[in-house]
Amino acid sequence: MVENDTPVVLDTVSKRFGSTAAVQSVSWAPLRGQVTALVGLNGAGKSTLMRIVTGLIRPTEGTVTVRPSRDGGRALSAMIEAPALFNGLTVRRNLEMHRILTGADAAEVARAVELAQIGDVLKRRAGTLSQGYRQRVAMAQSLLGSPDLLLLDEPTNALDPEAIVQLRTMIRTVADEGTAVVVSSHQLRELEGTADALALLHGGRILYDGPFDSFVGPPTLRVRVAGSDGAETARLTALLREKQIDAAQTDDGIRAVADLAADSIAQQIFSTAVKADIELIELTHLAPTLEEAFHVAIAGARS
Numbered sequence: 001m002v003e004n005d006t007p008v009v010l011d012t013v014s015k016r017f018g019s020t021a022a023v024q025s026v027s028w029a030p031l032r033g034q035v036t037a038l039v040g041l042n043g044a045g046k047s048t049l050m051r052i053v054t055g056l057i058r059p060t061e062g063t064v065t066v067r068p069s070r071d072g073g074r075a076l077s078a079m080i081e082a083p084a085l086f087n088g089l090t091v092r093r094n095l096e097m098h099r100i101l102t103g104a105d106a107a108e109v110a111r112a113v114e115l116a117q118i119g120d121v122l123k124r125r126a127g128t129l130s131q132g133y134r135q136r137v138a139m140a141q142s143l144l145g146s147p148d149l150l151l152l153d154e155p156t157n158a159l160d161p162e163a164i165v166q167l168r169t170m171i172r173t174v175a176d177e178g179t180a181v182v183v184s185s186h187q188l189r190e191l192e193g194t195a196d197a198l199a200l201l202h203g204g205r206i207l208y209d210g211p212f213d214s215f216v217g218p219p220t221l222r223v224r225v226a227g228s229d230g231a232e233t234a235r236l237t238a239l240l241r242e243k244q245i246d247a248a249q250t251d252d253g254i255r256a257v258a259d260l261a262a263d264s265i266a267q268q269i270f271s272t273a274v275k276a277d278i279e280l281i282e283l284t285h286l287a288p289t290l291e292e293a294f295h296v297a298i299a300g301a302r303s
């Protein structure tokens with residue numbers, strides 16, 4: 001990782017509110033050019049972590065290093081909590097105020113208007129907008145000044161399905177241009193296909209920090225054999241491992257990893273069992289879902 005790839009680096013950051021450990025020993029550095037999904041259940045610590053990154057609250061322990069922008073733009077920009085707009089001013093005036101504050105030029109405003117799809121409401125007073133449109137305007141504002149890091153806390157909350165699709169396009173575009181985009185959500189599926197990376201928070205701790213696609217492990221085969229004492233299961237497990245098949249004995253039989261060549265692995269398991277005179281009673285292909293992986297990770301943390 002080159003230094004410039006990480007606009008912010010958190011090193012063993014913790015935050016306590018009285019007896020509540022909201023964030024616990026988090027070391028994390030979202031990458032430029034990537035959309036990172038910051039996911040966790042209600043109360044997992046997502047908003048607290050984002051507020052720490054922006055400097056809105058100070059960590060109890062650990063350090064946050066925000067690197068100066070390499071392009072002379074803003075180091076970071078964030079949309080956290082309810083959109084803060086000047087209700088008496090038109091959307092255009094709101095954007096103009098932000099343009100001046102961030103040093104953006106008119107072309108950047110036009111682009112933000114386009115990306116957030118708010119061209120139709122520029123003349124409306126912000127106070128008359130629906131919640132979803134307020135959120136879109138706030139998002140357009142957050143894009144001004146070419147931030148190196150863009151933090152969006154639960155940005156889909158007030159958005160209709162069409163606006164959610166537009167949001168995905170917007171964050172993808174911004175990330176492709178080199179910004180590190182972090183989007184928090186309590187729904188893992190919401191950013192599937194858009195996010196490159198995933199940070200899974202639970203109880204203030206990061207349970208997973210890595211590529212989105214690797215979070216869900218490879219498919220497996222569930223194998224069960226006749227006989228109740230487990231001896232045949234152990235024998236078949238050993239034979240499969242001799243054949244370099246990634247097999248492990250579980251409570252209900254054997255799990256064999258079946259990534260790209262699932263059919264050929266299933267065939268090998270079948271023929272190995274036949275040759276060893278082991279009677280198979282089940283050979284099932286299991287493809288894990290995002291939700292299962294999420295619940296397994298959280299259950300692991302609870303146990």
Ligand SMILES: Nc1ncnc2c1ncn2[C@@H]1O[C@H](COP(=O)(O)OP(=O)(O)OP(=O)(O)O)[C@@H](O)[C@H]1O
Nearest residue numbers: 017020022040041042043044045046047048049186
């Ligand atoms: N200002 C505060 N004072 C006291 N406790 C707080 C404060 N802010 C957050 N907490 C607590 O810290 C924990 C993490 O809260 P946080 O809002 O960061 O979670 P979250 O993942 O953003 O949740 P949600 O998805 O519900 O928004 C919770 O137990 C919450 O009650």
